[in-house]
Amino acid sequence: MLRAVFVRTLKAGVTYEQFKDAWVPEDMDGYPAKVSVSRDVADDRQVITVLELDMSPAEFEDKQAALTRSDALERLAEIVHTTELVGLYEEVFDDSALCGSG
Template identity: 85%
Template sequence: MLRAVFVRTLKAGVTYEQFKEAWVPADTDGYPAKVSVSRNVADDRQVITVLEMDMSLAEFEDRRTELTRPDALERLAEIVDTTELEGLYEEAFNDKDL
C-alpha cells in the first residue's frame, strides 16, 4: 500500500469546492486510489490530502498521471498559499498488525 500525503494551506478566501475543482480529475471512473481530504480544525485554510493506492511503486510511477488533472499544478498554484508536506509513503504496518 502506498500513500501520497499533502498538507497545504489555501489562500485566504479559497473554498473547499475551489480546491476540489482544481485537483480532482475530470474523469474519476476507475480512479486508482482512495482519497481523503480533511481540514485542520484549528486552521480551516489548512487541508490534508491522502491518497491510498493498493499498488507497487513501479505501478504508481506508470499511473501517476491518472491521479490529478494534467494542469493540476498550475490550478493549485492559483489557490494554494503554501505546501507544508508532500510525500509518498509505503505502508510499514496497519491495524491488522496491532
C-alpha cells in the first residue's frame, strides 16, 4: 500500500469546493485510489490530502498522471498559498499488525 500525502495552505477566501474542483479528475470511474482531504483544526486554510493506492511504486509512476486533472498544477497554483509537504510513502504495517500486541 502506498500513500501519497500533500499538505497545502489555501489562499485566503478559497473554499474546499474550489480546492476539490482544482485537482479532482473529471472522470472518477475506476479511480485507483481512496482519497481523503482533511482540514487542520487549528488553521482551516491548511488541508492534507491523502491518496491510498494499492500498487507498487513503479505502478504509481505509470499511473501518476491520471490521479489529477491534466491542468491541476496550474489550477492549484491559483488557489494554493504554499505546499508544505509532498511525499510518497510505502506502508510498513497497518492496524492489523497492532492487534494483540501488548
